[in-house]
Amino acid sequence: MNAKPATRIDLLLVAGMVTDGARVLDVGCGDGELLRLLSETKRVDARGMEISQKGVNDCVAKGLSVVQGDADVDLADYPTGGFDYVILSQTLQATRNPKYVLEQMLRIGKRAIVSFPNFGHWRIRWQIAARGRMPVTSNLTYAWYETPNIHFCSIRDFIALAELVEARIVDSMALDKEGAQMRYEAPWFVWNLLGEQAMFLLERKRG
Amino acid sequence: MTETLHFPCNAEADAPHSRIAHFDSSQPLAMSAGVMLAPFSIAYQTYGQLNADKSNAILLCHALTGDQHVANAHPVTGKPGWWCALVGPGKPFDTEKYFIICSNVLGGCMGTTGPASLNPATGKAYGLTLPVVTIADMARAQAMLVERLGIETLFCVAGGSMGGMQALQWAALFPEKVFSAMIIASAARHSAQNIAFHEVGRQAVMADPNWRAGRYIEEGVRPAKGLAVARMAAHVTYLSEEALQRKFGRKLQDRAEKTFSFDADFQVENYLRYQGSTFVDRFDANSYLYVTRACDYFDLAQDYGGSLARAFKHSPTRFCVVSFNSDWLYTTAESRVIVHALNAVAASVSFVEIETDKGHDSFLLDEPDFVATTRGFLAGAARARGLGS
Numbered sequence: 001m002n003a004k005p006a007t008r009i010d011l012l013l014v015a016g017m018v019t020d021g022a023r024v025l026d027v028g029c030g031d032g033e034l035l036r037l038l039s040e041t042k043r044v045d046a047r048g049m050e051i052s053q054k055g056v057n058d059c060v061a062k063g064l065s066v067v068q069g070d071a072d073v074d075l076a077d078y079p080t081g082g083f084d085y086v087i088l089s090q091t092l093q094a095t096r097n098p099k100y101v102l103e104q105m106l107r108i109g110k111r112a113i114v115s116f117p118n119f120g121h122w123r124i125r126w127q128i129a130a131r132g133r134m135p136v137t138s139n140l141t142y143a144w145y146e147t148p149n150i151h152f153c154s155i156r157d158f159i160a161l162a163e164l165v166e167a168r169i170v171d172s173m174a175l176d177k178e179g180a181q182m183r184y185e186a187p188w189f190v191w192n193l194l195g196e197q198a199m200f201l202l203e204r205k206r207g
Numbered sequence: 208m209t210e211t212l213h214f215p216c217n218a219e220a221d222a223p224h225s226r227i228a229h230f231d232s233s234q235p236l237a238m239s240a241g242v243m244l245a246p247f248s249i250a251y252q253t254y255g256q257l258n259a260d261k262s263n264a265i266l267l268c269h270a271l272t273g274d275q276h277v278a279n280a281h282p283v284t285g286k287p288g289w290w291c292a293l294v295g296p297g298k299p300f301d302t303e304k305y306f307i308i309c310s311n312v313l314g315g316c317m318g319t320t321g322p323a324s325l326n327p328a329t330g331k332a333y334g335l336t337l338p339v340v341t342i343a344d345m346a347r348a349q350a351m352l353v354e355r356l357g358i359e360t361l362f363c364v365a366g367g368s369m370g371g372m373q374a375l376q377w378a379a380l381f382p383e384k385v386f387s388a389m390i391i392a393s394a395a396r397h398s399a400q401n402i403a404f405h406e407v408g409r410q411a412v413m414a415d416p417n418w419r420a421g422r423y424i425e426e427g428v429r430p431a432k433g434l435a436v437a438r439m440a441a442h443v444t445y446l447s448e449e450a451l452q453r454k455f456g457r458k459l460q461d462r463a464e465k466t467f468s469f470d471a472d473f474q475v476e477n478y479l480r481y482q483g484s485t486f487v488d489r490f491d492a493n494s495y496l497y498v499t500r501a502c503d504y505f506d507l508a509q510d511y512g513g514s515l516a517r518a519f520k521h522s523p524t525r526f527c528v529v530s531f532n533s534d535w536l537y538t539t540a541e542s543r544v545i546v547h548a549l550n551a552v553a554a555s556v557s558f559v560e561i562e563t564d565k566g567h568d569s570f571l572l573d574e575p576d577f578v579a580t581t582r583g584f585l586a587g588a589a590r591a592r593g594l595g596s
Contacts, residue, residue, distance in 0.1 A: 023553070045555070053560060060557045061579040063587020065525065067546055067558040074550070082553035 010115060010179030010197065011037055014089060017113055017171060017201050018042055022084035025049065025108065027071045027101075028091030032059035035066070047083075049074065072096045075104035083109045090197075092116045092158075093149040103165050106204050111170065115199040118174070120154025120192040139177065139196055155192040162202055171201035220491065221325055223318025224282035225250040225275055225311070228355050236313075236348055239341040239504075246327065249352045250318025251275050251310035254294065255302040257358070263594055264358045265300060266349060267309040268366030268373035271498050272438075272490055274317040277309045278302070283489040292573040299581040304594070305362065312373070313348045314340035314497035322493035323424060335421035340497050342369070342505045346376040350384070362592055363585065365389035367570035368537060369498065372505050375545065378526070379507060379518040387525040387588040389581065392534050392570040394541035395515050395548070396506040401536060404444055405499035408437030412492045421493055434492040435483030442482045447533040447566035451475060508548075515548035522549075525591065526556040527584040529577065531569040557584060 011034045018024060022044050026035050029048030032055075038044045048066035050056045059066035067074075071088070072095055086109030088101065093116055095101045105112040117139055118124075127135035134144040142149065153161070155174065162169055174182045174195025182195060191198070228249045230236070235245035252275040257264060267277055267290065278294040280287060294300040300307055311319035314337070326333045353361060364374045364385050371393020378388045394401075412418055415433025419426050443451075455475040459465070462472065471477040508515040526549055530542035539560050549556040561577045563569045569577065 047553075047555065053562070056557075057559050057561075057576055057580060060527065060559050061583035063583045063590065065555045065557050065587075067550065067556055068560060069558075074547075077547045077550040079551060079553050 010175060010199075011089070013173065013175070013179070013181060013199060014087060014113055014115065015041060017199075018044060018085050018087075020044075023047075023082070024085045024087060025078070025083045026087045026089065027075065027105070028088060028094070029059060029064075029066060030055050032062055032064045032066060034087065034089060035059065035064045036062065039064070071101050071104075075101065075108065078104075078108045080107050081110065085109050085111050085113055087113045089113075089115050090117070093152050095151060098151050098153070099161060099165060102161060102167070102202075106165060106167055106202065110203065112167070112202045113199065114158070114202065115175075115197060116153065116158065117149075118155050118192065118195045118198050119152040120156060121196055122193045125193075137196075155188060155195060155198045158198065158200065159188065162200065166205045167202040168205045169200055170203055173199050175199060219250075219282060219317045219489075220321065220323040221318075223250040223311070225252050225318050227251075227318060228352050230351060234351065236344065236351065238338050238344050240338040242338050244320070244338065247313070247320035247348070248318065248324070249310050249313075249320075249348055251308060251352060252277060252279065253309075254278055254307040255305050257306040257356075258594075261358050262360070262362060262592060263304065264306045264308060264353070264356075264361050265363045265365065266353065266361050266377070267294070267300070267307060268345075268349070268364065268370035268377075269309060269312065270366070270368040270370045271441075271502065272486070272495070273370070274315060275309045275311045276317075277307070281489070284485070289571060292571065293578065293581060299578055299585055300365070304589075308353070308356070310349055310352055312340075312345045312369075312498065312501075314345070314494060314501060316491035316494040319348075321491065322421070322497055323491040332424040334424065334493055335496075337497065339504070340501050342372045342376045342501050343380065343510075345501065346373050346380055349373070349377070350381060353384070360384050360386055362594065363387045363389065363588065365391070366393070367391035368393055368567065369502050371537075372502065372507075375507060376505075378522060378524045379511075382519075382522045382524055385524045386592055387527070387584070389527045389529065389584065390542070390545060391529045392531055392537045392542075392567055393545075394505075394537050395508060395545050396541075397502050397504075398541065402503045404441065404536075405503055407440050408499060409496050411436040411440065412495060415492075418492065421496075423492070429487070430492045431487040434487045434490065434495060435480075437495060438486040438490075439479040439483040442479060444536045445566060445568040447535065447564055449533065449564040450566055453564070454478075515544065516551040519549055519554050520552050522552065522554045524554070525584075525588050526554060527580070528556065528558045529570070529580060530558075530560045531565070531567070531574075531577075532560055532562050533564045534567040534569065536567040 035046045049069040056068045086105040124135040174191035175197040232245040235243035278288040311317040371390040412433040415430035417428040418430035460477040511517040530539040546558040
């Protein structure tokens with residue numbers, strides 16, 4: 001249910017946030033590319049959850065520990081503090097209840113890593129403003145009537161959500177179209193215009 | 208004169224074409240029923256070579272009426288082993304890479320102590336004097352065999368159906384001895400429907416006048432009719448409606464018209480009768496009572512205060528749970544119960560539901576997605592175990 005298979009650069013950036021040997025749960029792990037990267041480069045204890053049966057079968061056939069599950073429902077089964085990192089890569093916008101999913105991630109993991117397409121990007125704003133149509137971009141290719149992405153947000157929206165669920169932003173970055181980190185300092189309202197994607201490292205404010 | 212009075216279903220019960228591990232009165236088996244069993248024997252087959260550090264051993268657990276002949280011709284029927292699809296050189300359970308053990312379960316009739324075995328204390332078959340056997344008894348007996356073979360940790364314990372129950376039980380009883388476990392088309396407890404089907408089978412056996420309250424061996428007869436009916440009913444539960452329809456439909460057996468009689472007019476009738484009649488040549492009727500009872504009594508959560516997750520707390524085992532979407536006997540929902548419990552303790556678990564219309568028996572078949580899953584899971588576990596590829 002990913003908006004689009006995330007680019008390699010995007011995954012490398014996620015991997016860069018994870019410490020060696022950590023316990024990691026990748027929610028919406030797709031075909032397991034990130035899990036494999038983490039296993040190979042960070043020697044993590046990597047687990048995955050994926051909603052599509054084909055994705056799960058592909059992952060397990062690769063030797064990855066992945067279960068079929070729905071983030072909106074099945075995260076509730078995992079124990080509090082069971083993982084060092086819970087990762088949601090390009091999946092937040094496809095969940096039915098993003099706030100609940102984020103709360104669950106912060107409960108299960110000591111830290112949460114979330115990446116998502118930024119709906120505040122100027123090209124998306126332009127499409128709505130100028131054409132009056134729901135945006136379709138190279139990163140968000142679905143038409144409104146067939147998209148699995150039901151809960152888009154902008155970078156600013158996400159920061160507000162993080163505040164609401166009492167998460168502290170440990171690290172964050174805006175990414176360009178290819179998923180590479182945007183390499184200059186800018187206030188958030190600039191990133192919210194220019195970043196095609198965003199990535200946040202969060203932790204609970206308390207406990 | 209006891210020999211002349213002892214006619215088990217086949218000669219394998221007392222003289223199996225398998226290796227046997229004998230355990231004498233110095234090593235009794237503490238059974239769930241609260242009694243000690245001694246002496247007892249375990250008949251087993253092995254395939255492949257145990258490596259120098261004894262880290263490549265896999266225990267395969269057979270299903271209800273399976274046996275230890277996983278990958279060799281069956282000594283009674285001459286048919287290929289029951290898991291030739293997955294076990295052999297180059298297969299997922301690669302006999303060139305792993306040392307594979309499969310033992311006949313306690314209560315079975317292929318050489319491990321069961322109701323058809325001769326009770327040395329009486330000179331007669333145990334019959335119903337054998338204590339009721341549980342899945343835990345089976346696992347504890349297997350553990351004694353594994354210890355006898357000098358193996359401390361099994362690389363994998365795997366099985367389908369009742370074999371999956373044993374694998375699950377192993378992981379719960381001996382977490383440090385189970386590096387990985389595959390639980391295929393199985394459940395953590397037997398459902399009411401499954402108990403019901405088993406009861407139908409047992410009543411069919413007991414209704415046969417030749418059952419003789421379980422003493423048929425010493426009386427020189429066999430409840431073959433009852434056991435065949437039990438098998439026929441059970442066999443339907445191993446298939447699916449789609450598979451039966453595809454294979455047989457309403458096709459008639461070697462005839463153009465219905466005969467207006469109770470002959471096996473339909474191919475499906477003929478097929479079931481054949482399944483029933485061949486089964487009785489290799490299986491003991493009392494054994495059928497024991498192994499079905501073992502499944503019925505299985506409720507792993509109950510042994511852990513009603514919490515299945517508690518059975519796997521701090522488990523170091525890597526689990527792979529597999530279900531088949533057309534299996535209505537051991538459903539995907541039952542597998543999910545296991546997965547939820549394992550997730551609740553953050554155990555390492557993979558879960559795959561395989562799409563096929565072949566029903567419960569899919570786990571015995573060469574289903575490409577299932578084979579790929581098994582191969583991938585074992586390869587990942589082997590890497591983690593440091594076993595060369």
